[in-house]
Amino acid sequence: MWDKPQQAMYGAVQNMGQWAGQQVGGSQNQNQQSSLQGQHGQHGQHAQHGQQQSWAQNQQSWGPNLNQNQQSWGSNLSQNQNQQWEQQNNQWQQPSHGQHHGQQHGQQHHGKQHSGHHEKPHHQGKPHRPSPKPEFDGWDQFEYKEEDWWDNSIGKKVASVPLQDGCIMAGFKGRSDRLVNAPTGYDVRKHYLNEPLEPPLISRSPFIPIAMLEHLMRNKKDTAISVKYIHGDKISDMEGVAHTFVTPIVFARMHGDYAYKGSHIVLPYAGRAREVVVSAAIHPDFEDTNGMMALARLEHYPIQGEDWREWNKNIASGKEKYNDHTRASYDARVRSHLIFHLIKRLPSLSEVQPLSVSQAIHHVENGGSTKGMAVHLPKGVVSLELLFRSYVEALSNELGALEAVCLQYVYTSDPPTIFARECDATLLNRLQAAALEYLVGLNPQQIKNMRIFAFNDYADPNATYYFQKALNATNVVVMTKSALFPKEQGGYYWPPSKGKGCLLVLHNNSDAFGQNIETEGPGGSMDGAIGCNSSVASSLQRDRWDLLTQVFERGARLRVW
Numbered sequence: 001m002w003d004k005p006q007q008a009m010y011g012a013v014q015n016m017g018q019w020a021g022q023q024v025g026g027s028q029n030q031n032q033q034s035s036l037q038g039q040h041g042q043h044g045q046h047a048q049h050g051q052q053q054s055w056a057q058n059q060q061s062w063g064p065n066l067n068q069n070q071q072s073w074g075s076n077l078s079q080n081q082n083q084q085w086e087q088q089n090n091q092w093q094q095p096s097h098g099q100h101h102g103q104q105h106g107q108q109h110h111g112k113q114h115s116g117h118h119e120k121p122h123h124q125g126k127p128h129r130p131s132p133k134p135e136f137d138g139w140d141q142f143e144y145k146e147e148d149w150w151d152n153s154i155g156k157k158v159a160s161v162p163l164q165d166g167c168i169m170a171g172f173k174g175r176s177d178r179l180v181n182a183p184t185g186y187d188v189r190k191h192y193l194n195e196p197l198e199p200p201l202i203s204r205s206p207f208i209p210i211a212m213l214e215h216l217m218r219n220k221k222d223t224a225i226s227v228k229y230i231h232g233d234k235i236s237d238m239e240g241v242a243h244t245f246v247t248p249i250v251f252a253r254m255h256g257d258y259a260y261k262g263s264h265i266v267l268p269y270a271g272r273a274r275e276v277v278v279s280a281a282i283h284p285d286f287e288d289t290n291g292m293m294a295l296a297r298l299e300h301y302p303i304q305g306e307d308w309r310e311w312n313k314n315i316a317s318g319k320e321k322y323n324d325h326t327r328a329s330y331d332a333r334v335r336s337h338l339i340f341h342l343i344k345r346l347p348s349l350s351e352v353q354p355l356s357v358s359q360a361i362h363h364v365e366n367g368g369s370t371k372g373m374a375v376h377l378p379k380g381v382v383s384l385e386l387l388f389r390s391y392v393e394a395l396s397n398e399l400g401a402l403e404a405v406c407l408q409y410v411y412t413s414d415p416p417t418i419f420a421r422e423c424d425a426t427l428l429n430r431l432q433a434a435a436l437e438y439l440v441g442l443n444p445q446q447i448k449n450m451r452i453f454a455f456n457d458y459a460d461p462n463a464t465y466y467f468q469k470a471l472n473a474t475n476v477v478v479m480t481k482s483a484l485f486p487k488e489q490g491g492y493y494w495p496p497s498k499g500k501g502c503l504l505v506l507h508n509n510s511d512a513f514g515q516n517i518e519t520e521g522p523g524g525s526m527d528g529a530i531g532c533n534s535s536v537a538s539s540l541q542r543d544r545w546d547l548l549t550q551v552f553e554r555g556a557r558l559r560v561w
Helices: 019-025 027-037 049-057 066-073 079-093 102-110 188-194 210-218 237-245 292-296 318-322 324-342 357-365 384-405 425-442 463-470 526-532
Strands: 149-151 156-158 160-162 168-170 179-181 201-204 246-254 256-260 264-268 272-279 374-377 380-383 409-413 450-455 477-480 503-507
Touching (some): 160 384, 188 526, 237 246, 237 324, 237 384, 256 526, 324 384, 357 374, 357 384, 384 425, 384 450, 450 463
Parallel strands (some): 450 477
Antiparallel strands (some): 160 168, 246 272
């Protein structure tokens, strides 16, 4: 089994060139800061001008004076709140499970080590006050003790979203049924890459450590078209599978409505934009046999999963992965870790009687348990239970974050095509619906902000029935995606009355191995079409110093057990 050498244990993300130390102190970060300050008044920029100046002046020390922050917020914190804040700052400086340790953590993230009583950085446009309940682990226990922010577009207050570091962020503002002025010139993506919007809200499963989260978000190759790991890459096949359990959520401006008319296109708005939410969720990847197939495939021997608690210290470098034997050993250890947290143990081939694909579809449609079940695909027998649990985890991450950050939203879902080459797409749709039904039953009244669920049923006309069944205990309206973008309106977004005032949630069907959203052309995939015609790529830029400043509190996810 893989065991990284001692001298490499403290560098969770290898060969980063001390990116944070260079950028925070260098001119690039100053340019980013100036650009961000220039966006005062855009979505997410809720801090007062005085707070921005205070944040900029104290950027390098990360230790703004408490009295200055009190003035910039325009309120006086009580002595009890001050003490609570200091206590949280001290807790924040201590390394937790899955995070970098000591000086290495400080160098990689802020260019210097935190010390003594320094307070948390106040990121531009995000008035991160102390979280009132850092021990928060469920919606019923959370009580906001500060004023929420007001969304003038819908006349309501936005929620405060709990983050992993004990801070909070303001929920997304805006509505998608009205367009906003947003001239960008001919190259929309280039415009936003030069003038980026805010970083993503990132939701992850508890078994994905912060170091791996950073590795996956920063070390993708420029483009991955029909390939997984190739020699020289930094992300291995099994690490790419682990990305299924990491979901970035982005507030974005779309300069047209996506459509498929023989190729992937975007219907333009001519100088205007629609404010939307884009979920960069990763589909269970069956594009070839090196993704989800490699995780879920049954062998001639059982595999007892093992919780790899030191994974954050043992992430293999690109050089180490170049060696086939070393990479195989490392991926086997990652696979064992994922198996442990999904189903504990993967049975051997001799222990199961695999179903055919049609039998598996029928079994899931009728609410049958997937416990210990397997399905025979053309290139192997895979665990049906593991696939089901993968959808449960991914939906818990995504819907938990969307419920927290959106006051009301219209959710759209596009089934996998490329990512279903080695597994029947209808079976994957049924597993997604079954996982959604399971989560709704396990989290009563927690799906409360979703107004509409719209599924693209072009290849599976029966799918909406099973999603309706899954959401039957909620007030969500289930419909086809084509009804949201009717031909009578030229294919543009035209929601029914229940969708008025809501944010539209889109999926770019993101890739775990390549930054296609930033590099791919418009016609090849949904990822490329949305990337070329929106601000999403700027929020997900791999070298953003603030890329991981908004990691969703894990206790705020939907329950999975």
